[in-house]
Amino acid sequence: MVEWLGSVAEADGLRMDEAEEIAEHWQDEPPLAACVRAYLGIRPQEPDEVVEFSIEPREVSAEQWKRICEAEKSYAEKHFRRNPLQ
Numbered sequence: 001m002v003e004w005l006g007s008v009a010e011a012d013g014l015r016m017d018e019a020e021e022i023a024e025h026w027q028d029e030p031p032l033a034a035c036v037r038a039y040l041g042i043r044p045q046e047p048d049e050v051v052e053f054s055i056e057p058r059e060v061s062a063e064q065w066k067r068i069c070e071a072e073k074s075y076a077e078k079h080f081r082r083n084p085l086q
Helices: 008-012 016-028 032-040 062-079
Strands: none
């Protein structure tokens, strides 16, 4: 519930009937996306915040490519039994 509400203080401030109402709502519509974002540490975007990104390919140096490959391998070793990217 903390992940969905945003803070421990906010969750602690709920009355029992409010917590039960949220739990009943989640039976029909679980907040999976919000929980996954919270677990991954992705903060919600502010309504007026603009996030700059580009889908255009860019050049990477051999050193950058090596670091990317090492990071992928390290992540796979930590979180998977095998590397899913290979």
